[in-house]
Amino acid sequence: xxxxxxxxxxxxxxxxxxxxxxxxxxxxxxxxxxxxxxxxxxxxxxxxxxxxxxxxxxxxxxxxxxxxxxxxxxxxxxxxxxxxxxxxxxxxxxxxxxxxxxxxxxxxxxxxxxxxxxxxxxxxxxxxxxxxxxxxxxxxxxxxxxxxxxxxxxxxxxxxxxxxxxxxxxxxxxxxxxxxxxxxxxxxxxxxxxxxxxxxxxx
Numbered sequence: 348x349x350x351x352x353x354x355x356x357x358x359x360x361x362x363x364x365x366x367x368x369x370x371x372x373x374x375x376x377x378x379x380x381x382x383x384x385x386x387x388x389x390x391x392x393x394x395x396x397x398x399x400x401x402x403x404x405x406x407x408x409x410x411x412x413x414x415x416x417x418x419x420x421x422x423x424x425x426x427x428x429x430x431x432x433x434x435x436x437x438x439x440x441x442x443x444x445x446x447x448x449x450x451x452x453x454x455x456x457x458x459x460x461x462x463x464x465x466x467x468x469x470x471x472x473x474x475x476x477x478x479x480x481x482x483x484x485x486x487x488x489x490x491x492x493x494x495x496x497x498x499x500x501x502x503x504x505x506x507x508x509x510x511x512x513x514x515x516x517x518x519x520x521x522x523x524x525x526x527x528x529x530x531x532x533x534x535x536x537x538x539x540x541x542x543x544x545x546x547x548x549x550x
Contacts, residue, residue, distance in 0.1 A: 351375030352500040359393035363514040366550040376486040393534040434458035446543035517549040
């Protein structure tokens, strides 16, 4: 019997997302490409720890993108300078962290080069993150949309900010922990910028 999981593709996914990838690294990993784009999910949204508490960052998509548009065809709206806002937010939140400068050159292009499609943007970010956290996995993309994948765990409707999660990663030092206490399961960049190459030990 085949083992593995079908994953959604998120923007700067949570620590829990990568814990699940780690759990399935020896199995089949499929990333959903052809689903109808679901609005208000982590596919274009992430949460980091900012100086004023949790901060949500959202990649805007072009108007007209609806639940009947395939995720692979969703276009990013570059009318507003969202990339500059996101980069400034990351700098403000993590400039004083231990490893921000170490990874700065890796992430900088994603907030200065224009991208057309959200899916492509997320894939390229995923590749960079997997390399940074030293999690070598092999994955494939769906070729068509299937409502169910036999013998595979379906995570496409979970791992989302609207879905309450009991997952608690191992605590690590956070920049604003003294003000807001430890905040679990944020974007992987929170863990990466604070713990660097040791990040995977805190999944």
